[in-house]
Amino acid sequence: MATMVAVVSLCALTLTLGYFNKARCAVAPFLDNGRSTAFDTVKDSWVCYSDIQFLWLGRDIDNHVFPYLSGGITPNGILTGGTVEYPVLSGLLMWLGAIPSHTDAEFLLYSSALLAPFGLLTAWMLGRLAGKPALLWSVGPPLVLYAFHNWELPVVAAAVGAVFVMALRIPLRTRGILAAILLAIGFCLKLYPGAFVLPLLLYVAYGGNGGRELPNTVRGRFDIQGALGVAMAAIGTVVAINLPFAVLGYEGWRASFAFQTLRQADITTNSVWYWGVRHLYITDSMTPEDYLRAEASFQDTVDVLSPLLVFMAFGLALWLGLRKMKVEHTYPWIAVSGSMLCGFLLLHKVHSPQYTLWLVPFFVLLRVPWALVGAYLVADLSMGIGVFKYFGALTEGSDSTTEKVFVEVGVWGRAVLLVVFFFVFLRAGLRNPGLTQPADAGGGSDTGTSKADMRSNAPTQ
Numbered sequence: 269m270a271t272m273v274a275v276v277s278l279c280a281l282t283l284t285l286g287y288f289n290k291a292r293c294a295v296a297p298f299l300d301n302g303r304s305t306a307f308d309t310v311k312d313s314w315v316c317y318s319d320i321q322f323l324w325l326g327r328d329i330d331n332h333v334f335p336y337l338s339g340g341i342t343p344n345g346i347l348t349g350g351t352v353e354y355p356v357l358s359g360l361l362m363w364l365g366a367i368p369s370h371t372d373a374e375f376l377l378y379s380s381a382l383l384a385p386f387g388l389l390t391a392w393m394l395g396r397l398a399g400k401p402a403l404l405w406s407v408g409p410p411l412v413l414y415a416f417h418n419w420e421l422p423v424v425a426a427a428v429g430a431v432f433v434m435a436l437r438i439p440l441r442t443r444g445i446l447a448a449i450l451l452a453i454g455f456c457l458k459l460y461p462g463a464f465v466l467p468l469l470l471y472v473a474y475g476g477n478g479g480r481e482l483p484n485t486v487r488g489r490f491d492i493q494g495a496l497g498v499a500m501a502a503i504g505t506v507v508a509i510n511l512p513f514a515v516l517g518y519e520g521w522r523a524s525f526a527f528q529t530l531r532q533a534d535i536t537t538n539s540v541w542y543w544g545v546r547h548l549y550i551t552d553s554m555t556p557e558d559y560l561r562a563e564a565s566f567q568d569t570v571d572v573l574s575p576l577l578v579f580m581a582f583g584l585a586l587w588l589g590l591r592k593m594k595v596e597h598t599y600p601w602i603a604v605s606g607s608m609l610c611g612f613l614l615l616h617k618v619h620s621p622q623y624t625l626w627l628v629p630f631f632v633l634l635r636v637p638w639a640l641v642g643a644y645l646v647a648d649l650s651m652g653i654g655v656f657k658y659f660g661a662l663t664e665g666s667d668s669t670t671e672k673v674f675v676e677v678g679v680w681g682r683a684v685l686l687v688v689f690f691f692v693f694l695r696a697g698l699r700n701p702g703l704t705q706p707a708d709a710g711g712g713s714d715t716g717t718s719k720a721d722m723r724s725n726a727p728t729q
Contacts, residue, residue, distance in 0.1 A: 271402075272395045279391035279406035280384075286415035287380045292316040294373035302330055302371035312660030315653050319418040320379050323362070324372035327352045332366055335359035336524065337517035345530035351520040353527040356513050357456040358419045376416065386421040387411065393425075393432045394632050398699045401632045409645060413652045414622035419457070421625070426454035427461040428629050430468070431602060435703050440481040441494045444472040445501040452505035460626060463582060463608050465502045467589060467601035469495045478597045533570045533617040538655060541570050541617050543679045574617045581611025581690070588694050602703065606630035606693040614686040619679075621652045627689075633703070634696040636689065644685045651678025 293316035294304050303325060311317040324330050328339070328350045336359060339349015352359045365379030394402035405411065415421060430447035447468055454461030473495035475482035482491050513521040533541040549566040550559065589604035609626060613619055631641045654674025661668035 271400055272392065275391050275395035275402045275406050276388055278403065279388055279411070282407055282411045283380075283384050283387050283415050286412045287377075287384075289412060290316055290318045290321070290376060290380075290416045291373070293318070294321055294371075294376045296373075298371045298373070301325060302369075302375075304372055307372065312656045312663065315656045317656055318376065318416055320365075320416060321372045321376050323352070324366075324369075324375045327362075329362055329366045329375070330369075332363075335363050336513045336520040338520055339517075339523065340519040341523035341526050341530075345527060347523055347527055349520060351523040351527075353524055354419065355456045355459060355524060356510055356521070357422070357453065358458060359524070361419055361422065379419075380416045383416060383419065383421045386425040387415055390421065390425045390428050390629070393428050394629060397428075397432060397435060397703060398632050401699050404632050404641070405628050408628060409649055409652075410622075410624045410628055413649075414625050417622040418620070420622050423454045423457035423461060424625050424629065426450050426457060427464065427626070430454075430461070430464065431629075431633065431703065434468075434471075434601075440472060440476045441483070441491075441497055444468060444494060444498045448498045448501040449505045452502040453509070455502075455506055456509045460609065460612060462502070462506070463612070464601075464605040465498065466582070466586060467599065467604035467608070469498045470586070470589070470604075471599040471601035472498050474593060474599045476598070528618075529571075531618060532567050533574075537618045538621065538651060538675075538679060539617055539619045540614065540679065540683050541574065543676065545570070570617050574615055577615040578612055581615060582608050585611060585690070585694065588691075592694060600694065602630075602633055602698065603693045603696060606634060607690045610686045610690040610693065614683055614690075619682070621648070621655065624648045624652075630689075630693060633699060634693055635699050636692050636696050640685065640688065640692065644682065644689070647678050647681030647685060649678075650674045651682065654678055 292314055293307050293311045295306050297305050299305060304321070307321060311321075327335075327347065329352075333350035335350050335352050336356060337350065339347065339351035341347050341351065347353060352362055354362075361382060362379070365382050366375055367378075369375040369378055391402060391406050394405050427450075430450040433447045433450060434443050436443060448465055451461040451465050451468065473490050473492065475486075475489075475491060479489070482489075483494070486493075510521070531537075533539055533546070535542060546566050549562045549569075554562060585604050585607035588607070589600050592603075593599045606627075609630065613623055613627065627644075630636075631644075651674075654671055655678065658668055658671035658675050661671050
């Protein structure tokens with residue numbers, strides 16, 4: 269109980285610090301459109317920038333337009349009307365935060381109040397799942413830097429909620445369906461949890477913990493019906509959430525996905541593509557015409573290779589999970605999910621700083637070396653602070669050499685550690701082994717005695 273109180277109360281304190289950190293950019297006086305005059309002046313140098321405050325303008329949020337039902341996207345990737353660049357549930361949260369708001373400061377305040385409960389819920393669930401290691405979520409630097417940088421807290425809560433549901437003492441198929449629904453809700457917030465449906469599906473198909481949770485109705489080694497139930501629950505949830513927007517405002521709904529497709533790997537994306545691969549195409553001695561051709565060739569390459577390599581990383585993680593299952597007889601769906609996330613963060617053309625919040629729960633849930641976790645957080649701090657200092661120096665026209673070094677340390681430090689964590693996650697056990705539901709704790713079928721129950725009455729071999 270004391271641990272839970274500490275985890276949740278310290279999380280509340282950290283969220284408060286996170287809000288006041290961002291609120292330094294949102295002070296009077298305000299322009300007629302509600303923009304704080306301080307925002308463009310101090311957002312980089314004070315490291316108080318947030319997408320929440322920035323997006324008060326430019327997406328009709330300040331005009332309280334309901335998202336997606338109007339607007340669209342231009343051929344060069346500019347959103348118009350009430351469309352925002354995030355999946356529909358994030359767009360709804362943005363709209364809700366704007367309802368009582370008349371300035372970007374109020375939008376930041378009300379959005380933070382809307383998001384904070386999800387951060388507290390995540391802390392509570394991680395505390396129940398892992399105990400003291402959950403303090404990493406509650407007091408870690410990422411929560412101060414990124415809790416109210418963007419709309420990440422709800423999607424993290426959805427992903428952790430799926431793990432939490434899978435630890436409940438209810439039948440495996442029921443757990444799997446509920447977890448799939450939560451992951452699908454996460455997909456409708458920020459996409460990435462949708463990938464975790466695949467390892468979850470395999471965990472259910474292979475009978476959960478040690479394969480001992482197969483229903484007695486299953487003939488053979490695989491619960492195909494259970495796996496299909498997980499898949500259909502996820503697909504059905506995504507369709508049910510998105511269909512009204514697709515029907516009532518197709519162009520605005522489609523534009524949110526098209527925006528991400530058309531986005532380029534530029535200086536704002538913090539990815540290895542911009543800071544590494546781009547140097548293979550661009551040189552300082554190029555003529556303007558050659559530069560434009562090389563830049564276009566680079567972007568075309570990224571558009572093909574980035575998704576291809578992400579999917580290959582997903583496939584590798586799923587396959588390595590199968591190899592581990594042959595030894596431990598349980599498909600390691602949490603570890604595989606973490607590895608898939610590492611592959612996405614490393615190889616996607618955009619690696620925004622706040623994505624670290626997606627990764628922290630896996631540091632809490634999986635038994636990985638704290639030294640590696642600390643190293644990642646240091647690299648993340650180098651990026652999370654350095655990148656804004658770098659932008660500020662570029663804007664001011666001052667020497668940016670030092671700031672650029674911090675950005676490069678952040679980019680390459682995170683990249684190397686993501687490769688390490690991709691494999692470390694797959695080898696790591698759970699900090700709380702009870703997260704793999706024991707077969708004698710209600711893990712059987714909804715319709716009868718599980719195979720675990722049958723085996724428990726069998727004579728010892």
